[in-house]
Amino acid sequence: MRNLAKNHNFDKFSAGMFSGTRRQIRKFTKALLLMTWGSVLFFSCHPAKKVPSGSYLLDKNVITVNTKEITKSELSPYLKQLPNRRLIGFRFGLWLYNRSKDNKNNFVHRWLRTAGEPPVVYDESLQKRSSQQMQLYLQNRGYYNAVVIDTMIPKGQKAIVYYTVLPGTPYHIRSVSYVFEDSLIAPYVLADTGNCLLHPGDLFDLNRLQEERSRIESLLKTKGFYNFNKEYVFFQADSNLGMHQVDLTLGIAKYVWRDTLNKVHSLPHRRYFIEHVYVMTEYRVSSSDSAAVQFDTIKAGDVYFLCSGKPRHDLRIIRQNILIQPGQLFNMDQVTETYKKLSLLRNFKFIDIVFREKVFKENNHADMKEELYPLDCYIRLIPYAAQSYQAEIEGTNNNGNFGAGVNLIYQHKNLFHKAQILDIKLRGGYETLRNRDKTRIYNTFEYGAEVRLSIPQFLLPFSHEEFVKKYSPKTTLLAAYNFRERPDYSRTLANLSFGYNWKGNPFTTYTVNPVEINYVFPQFKDAAFEQLISQSFLKYSYQKQFITSVSMGYLFTNQEPGKNITSYYFNIRGESAGVLLRGYSNLVNLQKNEKGLYQLFGTDYAQYVKMDIEVKYYQPVNVSDRLAYRFYAGVGVPYKNSVSMPFVRRYFCGGAYSIRGWQPRAIGPGSSVDTSGIAFPMQTGDMKLEGNVEYRFRLFGSLEGAMFIDAGNIWNIKENDPAGSIFNPFSFYRQIAIGSGAGLRYDFSFFVLRFDVGMKTRDPSAPDGHHWPLFNGHFTARNDVNFFIAIGYPF
Structure with a gap:
């Protein structure tokens, strides 16, 4: 009965989402099909117009393999000629190039030829080389009888090249034995056979043999053999056994050198x-x-x-x-x-x-x-020079709000002659701020200062030399001040922190901040805004706050900048605030104020626990394209001396680095509707769930494209919070906001400039039956589309 009830609720939910929208869906589908076919016809018109007469435009390569042991993706890198790149089926780069005119050399036509992609003219010699390279690859993998048949079939002025791959029966290793010309090396190699890459039953793969040579070189170079290299490792293979089997012998030769008379000597390795x-x-x-x-x-x-x-x-x-x-x-x-x-x-x-x-x-x-x-x-x-000075003029983009700033930076890389790095930064700037309905733009102003000292060891409680050698610890001391003035309120933030970080291994970093002190002092400038806040659940977040916290973090990442490889990112951070101050308050019997809260220096101090987890996964699709995934979860729980989380510790959704169909802080909490009348989006919550998927692909040159889907929301966790904003583990999925869109990214090598267009795909705050703007006839570009210009990838 329980499962039936769950299914019944889901059916009601699904029916509510799509009720009364079938006609709109049919219209939308028909329009989408017409647009798609129109785009195909537009971009496909005369793709071979610049191909010389008698030649062919390479349309595609088709690889067919008659075994599951070899995949097409393994063989694709050995194709020596690839057709023009396609974007969702369109040869966009070729289309640009074809728009240029050879007899014109003005800026437009030069740009079309530079940004576009010239037609790939079929070359029979490259076809043959592709077959040879595939066959060589298969032989190296152990398929010594492999055959690759290549055929070109013309279709008009286009060419399709077919590669039929017949791998045959592969050779396998039956046994592995060792022979040593140098008996000194034998014990070290034999003691490490547990890490050997060659095993009976494995394919007789020459690439694997090369990897084993490199492994043995690395092993012996950790055992004192300074002059050893992999060229001294050799193999002998006996394939006269029948049944496609090989008895493999791994050998290590003596050290060889030539004297002044060019006479060759063989000696044991030193x-x-x-x-x-x-x-x-x-x-x-x-x-x-x-x-x-x-x-x-x-x-x-x-x-x-x-x-x-x-x-x-x-x-x-x-x-x-x-x-x-x-x-x-x-x-x-x-x-x-x-x-x-x-x-x-x-x-x-x-x-x-x-x-x-x-x-x-x-x-x-x-x-x-x-x-x-x-x-x-x-x-x-x-x-390096010990001291440096720098002045920066920068353009900023904070989740779609543009601005400019000036930074004055002083750095001392060797303070007190101990490789301690002192950074002093002064900053001033302004930023534009759009109101909720995007009809007006306001200026916000900010200035601040930051002093950071990085010490290449632990100050307290210990700094043992062996720990320094093994884990590369650092101590960071930070003092910062920031003042921001908005149209409706101003905020002063002062920060002091003392923390450690160290490397567990090349991929992991640990962070501990035993002391972090924040003082937040907001001041209202607009009486109407102050009145609205005082009547909402946000009123406690806009009060003066004194935050003393301790935090710990763990980071794992194997990302390599500039490389399109499978990589992972995992970050978890925990924070606890107010515990020591609570103990101090109880110890000295501090008196509570009229709100029943303890104060320090006349200010309520915050008490909460907070946990954040972020996971990213990057999956290559081909040499230049990849899929990027991200999941984020965070929750903060105020207790005892805090009625709500401090504003600077609360979560928000929306913006250039979140769900891109909404402005920053414009989603949630939950399915609640903001009726406060506040001009600027200010929705925040105690909890956040968010997931993102993005397909990134190269267009031409340094220009990349992307298509993405973002989903998530924020919630409150207190029972007295507004209706619809409270997290419910059994129904939260109904309150998920979904945004989708596309973007362009230009890689300047030292930074990436990003243009994204996000669309509200599912709005949980809309009335029942109107959650999907595209399908219910209420979609408008002004309300449901957001444009973002930002620096760097969203995740």
């Missing part, structure tokens, strides 16, 4: 240890090696620093970030980590690590059986 580490703190690229003797040599721990004059940096700070240590075996992983840690100091514009072999030295290490050879390590650093 293991090396680090004898000395030298750091040149102010290296000059033009200086010769012999010039090192002119430097003063200062020893810090077990590292020698070569300095010309008084060192600019506290040498202990540099030493803490060097993982290469005298007396240890050479380890390439330590070299890579040293590069990273010195870079994280943000004090050096050039970092280079080189090694020099020294004269043979007998092994003095009792725990090592074989002879060891000494290496000297030289770390060469070129520092």
Whole structure:
């Protein structure tokens, strides 16, 4: 019965959404079909008009594979000629190019030829090369009898190329054995066979063999074998077994070198240890090696620093970030980590690590059986200038509200000679603000100052050198002041914070802020606005607030800027405010005010807990296109000394980085309708759920396109909040707002300029039967479409 009731409620919900809209849906569908066919005819008209007579426009490549073991996507990268790009079936770039006239060279026609895409003229030689590359790929995968048949079929002045792939029966590995010309290396390789990439039953894949060679090189370079490289790893394969099987032998050859008479010698591979580490703190690229003797040599721990004059940096700070240590075996992983840690100091514009072999030295290490050879390590650093000044004039876009600002920035990269980075920033600016119905534009003004000090270690409670080497910790001290003046109210915000962050591994970052103090002081400028706020549930959010909080966060991301790869982003953050102040109030028996709340310095202090989770996933579709997904969930719960969440901690929906069919703060809470009469959207809530999906594709040059769907809402959680605004786990889905649209993005390499058009697709605040503006005849561009210009991707 319970399931029947749920289905009945859903049927009622669905019927309510579409009641009375069938005629509008049919009209809309018919119009959409007419527009689609019209666009196809318009963009498809004479696509081969600039193809020379007797030649063909490459229309498409068709790959057919007769086995599920090989996919078309595996073979597509080996096509040497691709047809003109299509956007939803349209060759937009080709259409632009065809609009130009060859006999005209003015700006318009030059732009059409530059921005457009010339026709791809079918080339038989590239067709043959594509077949050969596919066949070679299959053979490398173990399909040694693979055959690729290519055929071109003309259709008018267009060409369709068919590739029929017949992989045949692949070869598999039956057994893996080892042979070592150098017995010294054998124990290290055999002890790590658990990580071997080659196993009986696997395809005899040459690419996998190359990966195993690289893996063994990396392994041995962590065991002291400084001169070892993958060229010493070889394979022998016996395929005379029948049944398409291979017995594979992995071998490692001896070290080979030539003497001065060009005579070849084969010797066992040498293991090396680090004898000395030298750091040149102010290296000059033009200086010769012999010039090192002119430097003063200062020893810090077990590292020698070569300095010309008084060192600019506290040498202990540099030493803490060097993982290469005298007396240890050479380890390439330590070299890579040293590069990273010195870079994280943000004090050096050039970092280079080189090694020099020294004269043979007998092994003095009792725990090592074989002879060891000494290496000297030289770390060469070129520092940045310690101080810099910068003035910036910037254009701003805050969720669709345009503005301009001026920043004056001072930076000291090496404060107190300890690689501590001091940033001082002064800012002033203004921003336009549209009212709710977009009929008027107002100016808002803002100015502020920020002082930030970043220290490359923990100040308290500890700063152990081994922890610094392993986790690259940082302490951040921040003091900030901001004043913003709007038409209806002004807001003063002062902030002090003290926090830590450190790296768990290359992909994870931990953040702890033990102390964060915020003072929020709003002042009403408009009496009517103040009257409206005092009568709404937002009145507690616009009071003076004193916030003392502690927060913790965890971030995982494997994103690589500029690369279209599968990547993930996960961020979780928790915050608790007012606990210590509540304890202090109880301890000293503070008296409550007339509202029953404790105060500090004459101001109510906030008490709440808050949790936020954000997940992103990026999925490549092809070389240049990808799908981006995002999910966000957050909730804040006020309690005891707070009636509601502070305004600066509440959630909102809508805008250029949220649901793009609405202005900022114009959605929710829930399905409630704002009847306050406030000129500017001000909807906020205690809870937020939001999801986004965006398809990003390259158009031509640096111009990208996007199509997106955004969905979500905000809610309140207090029972005395307005009707329709309270979160209900059984019916919240009925209050989801949906926005959809499309956009353009231009990549300037150092930033991305974004143009998005968002449309209200489902409005939960509309009356029943009118939630879908496009289908109920109430759609208007003025009320249901929003345009945004922004910097960077939305997520």
